[in-house]
Amino acid sequence: MKTSVLIFAFLLSLGSVQAQKKVFPQTPGMVSYTYRNSFSKNVPATLDTIKALGITDMEFSNLFGKTAADLRKYLDERGMKCSSFGVGYPDLQNKLAEVGQNAKTLGAEYVRVAWVPHKGPFTLELAKQTVADFNTFGKQLKDQFGLTFCYHNHGYEFEKYDDGTLMDYIIQNTDPRYVSFEMDILWTFFPGADPAALLAKYPDRFKLMHLKDLRKGVVGNLSGGTPVENDVALGTGQIDLATILKAARKSGIKHFYIEDESPSVATQVPQSIAYLKNLK
Template sequence: MKNRREFLKIAGGATFLSIIGSGMAQAAQVKNVGVNLYSLREPMGLDPIGTLTQLAKIGYKVIESAPSAKGNYYGLTPKEIKQVMNDLGLILSSGHAIINANWQKSIDEAAEIGQEFLMAPMLPSKGQTVDNYKKVAETFNKMGEACKMSGVTFGFHNGVTEFEKENGQVLYDVLLDNTDAELVKMELDLGWAIVAGANPEHYFEKYAGRFPLWHIKDIKKDKNESIEFGKGKIDFVSLLKQQKKSNMKYMFVEQEHLTQPALATMRDNFNYLAKLKY
């Protein structure tokens, strides 16, 4: 998880949910599946265009980038990656970027691409205290305002530690309570939230409208590591039924821990979701 923390506008407004079936019996099926590129960090580092081409062939429609040693877009310029996405019929709707001295550059690049969301994958300062989370909230509000001025929506992607408590207060709640709901959105990593003992439905109800993005992953039954979908303990059906309540816009497959080549893993995960009905 430490490595992860360091390192979809769907055309026409299409939703992530497709209702199928007939008569009294109806089932929902996942459509327009997205993927976070941290799951493919090695192949993206070696051959970003080739890897994106393979993801498109698998059936992924929406992409979320992640930081790399070559920058936010794996050595490609905003113009170049935008063209690649257009050529492949993909949408780069979101991206993660490390909060540092180059943060304004990350905003400018996202705006140039037409990227809808820019996510911080870690806190800008350390300290598992209420005071630090209030300080972070102030920083996030400023970042949210800067992103808004460029036509980008700012947000934060959680791990496990944000759900720790100090003096009975859940630190993630402190962050939500002290950030502007219009300027700071949340990308809820469902897997790590559940590992931390949090109930996603509780957050969707208490903080309505704050969670337009999801990360979806499976977690091993005997260890807090991600695994191929369907092999772990996550109840995907129950989670997917909460899309409307969350007002979720884009959902991204993510798997940090790999047991086989990344593209094979992402193919297995895509096929699992494509067959899932709820």
Template sequence: MKDLAHSLVCDQTSRFDLAHQDSRRRFVKLSVAAMGLAAMPGSIAFAANMLKTPAAVGLQLYTLRDMMAVSVPATLKLVAAVGYKELEFAGYFDHKASEVKTILHNEGLTAPSAHIGLTEFDKGVTRVIDHALEVGHQYLVIPYLTEEQRGTGIDVYKKLAERCNVIGEACNKAGLKLAYHNHAFEFEIRNGQLPYDVLLNETDKDLMAMEMDLFWMFKAKQDPIAYFKQHPGRFKLWHVKDMDEAGNFADVGTGTIDFAPIFAQSQLSGVEHRFVERDKTDDKLQTIQQGYNAMSALLA
């Protein structure tokens, strides 16, 4: 592990010439902190060797976007050292698909899914698909709608559903699957309807799956299990993200969300991959360690 931490620092300091010195310093601190994994008996790195989980623990890389911007190889090395096996990408940071594939292989990681904005699909669905196939993705996830993309009225979501069916069909033909990731705004009533329900009901279940973000479901005061019952097998991906008492982000397992009953309904939901995520965190290393630990316990 000491060699690992040393290599992380070396990768960052000698191989990357970045303009933002503050980002470099933050990354070095996190890289050096990894050295402590070997010296802490109760650390997650130790637990990674001891815990036997029936399913792989995944991480959404948006959590580490600042680190990814500094060094993708070093960041993925750190993630693998914590114990994660699956990743969901949120940008490739100017790396070619072949480069990403090689990094993943070298670290013993897979990337079942990636977040792909609608604007990227606008540039060419085939281009997106070809890149995804080369990396080794299985799912392409629409992650977010800007205020402009949301527009007004429910017709915006009806048209989006039509578009998703077209993109989803192209993905299916290539052996991929399209999915949609929710926030809270999909549960704001428009013209007497919930946009989320429109997307579920007006897209073909065989052409678009759903990635359920559990934090945003609770933020919108929605019941994940109720949706599992209404649309069994539809929720192939989850974001496992916790909430503190003030309604803000928290490390998984330290907040107010009771994940156990939700995980107990995994078969009903159809989930195949679960990703730890925290949108904003002051201690990235602690966040991914705690997330790994909590998810491992839930899957044990």
């Protein structure tokens, strides 16, 4: 009887430990855009600021007037790395070799684009051209440089199509050998989609994630835009981060980056890091 009681107590305590398991045990990375104003003035000092927060994994979407070799030197000196390199759509269309070489110099594994040029609503015709372009970009980057191409959604792709959206169309029609995705959770939630459900639907297609939160009370749409002040510290907005991060742990996501577009990064970023660290 005493043994049974002890076993029951052990199982109960084990359950309690499991209940307290951290949802996000790793350290997040950082998107350079978060500190764009600071980077534009002093790149080394900004990297020092980020490193002081305990963050060493960067996604650069701008060279900030430096060469890729300059940035790599600054990163190496601080024991930091660049895992993803973001560029514009015209860069991939017109100077893909330069993009690939810069990404390799930075030490990145991924090349990411975050906007498909368009005017007005995103259409099926645009989605078809996007698929063709992505397959081309991705194959060239993989074959020539060994890089993985990722598309970062921005909200407008969630126009309804058939029994899903044009985002579904893009995911389903791009070649998974050459095209992967970076989920921006704000720009998935904002147009009305469920980030956790999308990860569960395509568990192997998303490799990167932008961690953001949307101010409470803000109503989304398909525009792909909202005032930067609507970016708030993680855990203070309306996005269910715990559920999304649980789904992300079951998916193919390799890198998580904090992105805060607001003018309040000095206070919000430390708050976001603390939230992730303590999320159970």
